Amino acid sequence: METQAQIGRLFRVLRKNRISFIGIILAFLITAIAMIAPLISDNPNEQHVLRQYEPPSLSHLFGTDEYGRDVFARVVWGARISLLVGVLSVFLALVFGVAIGVIGGYKGGVIDEIILRVVDIFMSFPILVLGLFVLAVMGSGISRVIMAIALAMTPRVARLVRGTTLSLKEMQFIQAARAIGQRDSKIIFFHILPNVVGDVIVMGALWVGTAILVESSLSFVGLGISPPTPSWGAIIRDGLDHLRNAPHIPISAGLAIFVTVFSFNLVADGLRDISDPKLRG
Amino acid sequence: MPTYIFKKFFLLLFTMWFVVTLIFFVLRSVPGGPAYTALGPYATREAVKELERKWGLDKPIMTQYSSFLRKLFRGDLGESYISGIPISRQIRETLPYTLDLTFAGMLIGIIFGVPLGLLTAVKRNSTIDYGGRVFSLCGLSFPEFFLGVLLIFLFSVKWKIFPAMGGGDLDNLGSRLLNIVLPGCTLGMVMISFISRMTRSSVLNVLQENYIRAARAKGLTEFLVIFKHALRNASIPITTVVGIYFSILMGGAIMTEVVFTRPGLGKLMIFALKDRDYMLLQSSLIVFTGFVFVINALTDVLYAFIDPRIRR
Numbered sequence: 001m002e003t004q005a006q007i008g009r010l011f012r013v014l015r016k017n018r019i020s021f022i023g024i025i026l027a028f029l030i031t032a033i034a035m036i037a038p039l040i041s042d043n044p045n046e047q048h049v050l051r052q053y054e055p056p057s058l059s060h061l062f063g064t065d066e067y068g069r070d071v072f073a074r075v076v077w078g079a080r081i082s083l084l085v086g087v088l089s090v091f092l093a094l095v096f097g098v099a100i101g102v103i104g105g106y107k108g109g110v111i112d113e114i115i116l117r118v119v120d121i122f123m124s125f126p127i128l129v130l131g132l133f134v135l136a137v138m139g140s141g142i143s144r145v146i147m148a149i150a151l152a153m154t155p156r157v158a159r160l161v162r163g164t165t166l167s168l169k170e171m172q173f174i175q176a177a178r179a180i181g182q183r184d185s186k187i188i189f190f191h192i193l194p195n196v197v198g199d200v201i202v203m204g205a206l207w208v209g210t211a212i213l214v215e216s217s218l219s220f221v222g223l224g225i226s227p228p229t230p231s232w233g234a235i236i237r238d239g240l241d242h243l244r245n246a247p248h249i250p251i252s253a254g255l256a257i258f259v260t261v262f263s264f265n266l267v268a269d270g271l272r273d274i275s276d277p278k279l280r281g
Numbered sequence: 282m283p284t285y286i287f288k289k290f291f292l293l294l295f296t297m298w299f300v301v302t303l304i305f306f307v308l309r310s311v312p313g314g315p316a317y318t319a320l321g322p323y324a325t326r327e328a329v330k331e332l333e334r335k336w337g338l339d340k341p342i343m344t345q346y347s348s349f350l351r352k353l354f355r356g357d358l359g360e361s362y363i364s365g366i367p368i369s370r371q372i373r374e375t376l377p378y379t380l381d382l383t384f385a386g387m388l389i390g391i392i393f394g395v396p397l398g399l400l401t402a403v404k405r406n407s408t409i410d411y412g413g414r415v416f417s418l419c420g421l422s423f424p425e426f427f428l429g430v431l432l433i434f435l436f437s438v439k440w441k442i443f444p445a446m447g448g449g450d451l452d453n454l455g456s457r458l459l460n461i462v463l464p465g466c467t468l469g470m471v472m473i474s475f476i477s478r479m480t481r482s483s484v485l486n487v488l489q490e491n492y493i494r495a496a497r498a499k500g501l502t503e504f505l506v507i508f509k510h511a512l513r514n515a516s517i518p519i520t521t522v523v524g525i526y527f528s529i530l531m532g533g534a535i536m537t538e539v540v541f542t543r544p545g546l547g548k549l550m551i552f553a554l555k556d557r558d559y560m561l562l563q564s565s566l567i568v569f570t571g572f573v574f575v576i577n578a579l580t581d582v583l584y585a586f587i588d589p590r591i592r593r
Contacts, residue, residue, distance in 0.1 A: 121299055123528075124296075124570075124573055124574060124577050125528065125570060125573070126528045126529060126573070128532040128535060128536070129531075129532060129535070129550075129569065132535075132551075133304075133566065135554075136308070136311075136562060137307055137308065137310060137311050139312075209421075209422065213424050216424055216426075217424060217426060220424075220426050220536070220539070221536070221539050223554060233424075236427060236430060239430075240430060243430070243434050243438050244438050247438075250430050251430075251431070251434075254424070254427035254430060257424050257427060258422050258424070258427070261424075262419065262422035265421055265422050266418065
């Protein structure tokens with residue numbers, strides 16, 4: 001109930017905040033395009049070797065690449081990969097991060113101290129390096145990329161949630177729940193978690209953007225999603241060798257990354273303005 | 282203060298030990314082991330065994346670990362599994378390129394980011410503010426490697442002003458500078474976005490303090506209020522955050538080095554990863570993270586130095 005009311009309030013305020021509203025519409029559009037990708041092109045890997053490096057035209061909106069593949073189709077299919085990786089990895093990170101953060105913040109003591117130390121250590125690694133490290137051990141592929149990014153982001157989620165839990169713990173309604181002798185598990189599930197959700201949603205949007213950036217970086221260095229699966233980072237890497245005669249290849253994939261991450265950042269930025277009244281415009 | 286520094290130093294040592302140990306054990310848990318991965322799926326069992334013997338991987342894991350720690354303590358990073366070149370030499374050769382790049386990125390970030398953040402905070406909710414904020418959001422949303430590709434396309438392929446590849450000659454200042462321009466701008470762009478956002482929010486926070494109201498009330502010019510009172514106090518959180526962003530900077534440096542084929546530490550790490558050279562990967566990861574941790578600890582100390590409230 002509380003969560004529902006919170007989310008409802010969030011959306012009402014969101015509509016008033018123009019910046020994040022544009023972001024939401026953009027993110028929604030991109031998701032829609034990703035969903036109907038099979039209608040746009042049934043096979044992004046279809047090759048027409050005689051039509052190499054064609055510049056953008058009406059039949060090939062973003063031109064063609066070195067195998068004569070339609071770059072537009074690849075970028076659209078790439079959106080599916082990016083969104084899948086972005087959303088799933090953040091979701092996994094949220095599940096683990098919230099659990100770790102709530103336990104640490106609520107229990108306190110030695111457990112909290114250990115969690116905090118380990119989380120701090122992991123946070124000083126660049127996300128990209130953590131991702132690379134995990135992929136070095138597990139090998140590449142889409143599910144592994146998702147796991148690697150989720151692992152790299154979990155400490156960040158845990159850190160945030162721990163802080164919120166700590167401050168919630170001192171609030172009167174939690175103290176009251178304790179005073180009437182409610183069990184810890186009940187307090188955590190019914191009082192702490194619903195109040196953590198708001199914070200997590202705000203940062204979640206930002207993290208999805210970050211996850212998409214990390215995925216494209218991993219694929220760009222050739223350690224993420226393996227060809228011929230169309231991933232934006234990989235499209236840019238392949239296009240880099242043909243920058244002179246076919247700049248449209250990396251540019252269209254790069255713009256796709258930019259617009260997607262930008263839209264998520266807009267949403268996050270708007271949400272943060274709302275949640276931090278001091279900075280509200 | 283000395284106790285604080287001592288505590289930080291001890292924590293840094295502990296952190297480094299933890300990370301080094303983690304890297305050591307995790308890299309040895311690669312399915313099939315490093316030797317198998319290096320040789321590929323067609324290698325015979327005997328070949329893998331032979332390579333493991335050569336690399337000392339056949340010894341008990343704790344023996345390997347203690348000899349690894351002992352060597353590391355003496356600064357011996359071992360030899361590359363594949364080329365046999367001492368890794369400390371490889372790192373010595375690549376480090377200047379990474380240092381140049383991170384320094385340039387940070388410098389550009391501070392020079393442009395702080396004024397931009399200050400301007401957007403002071404002119405809050407004006408067109409300038411919105412423009413500046415959208416600009417910095419764009420910078421955050423731009424993958425640095427794509428920015429690199431765009432810069433290469435414009436300045437190297439089209440207009441042929443700056444070189445697209447390599448790091449230049451380290452002993453030749455001209456070539457060193459010429460080669461840092463594009464990578465430095467690529468990384469700097471990201472830093473401008475982070476730093477200007479941080480500056481904006483901390484200046485906004487400070488501007489609401491009572492001492493600002495007092496400064497205005499006693500009739501100080503707005504210029505003095507902003508530069509003497511607001512910016513000075515806001516610079517404390519900015520300093521720490523610049524330290525925190527160092528890890529982002531280092532992450533960005535890897536991608537920038539890859540795009541510009543700059544022979545730095547990040548490129549070395551990616552190279553080791555692709556070549557499955559686990560010894561090189563292990564050492565470059567240790568140096569890389571060690572670098573980040575030392576800088577973070579230094580920022581903490583610096584922060585405590587500026588703001589006595591932290592020293593508790």
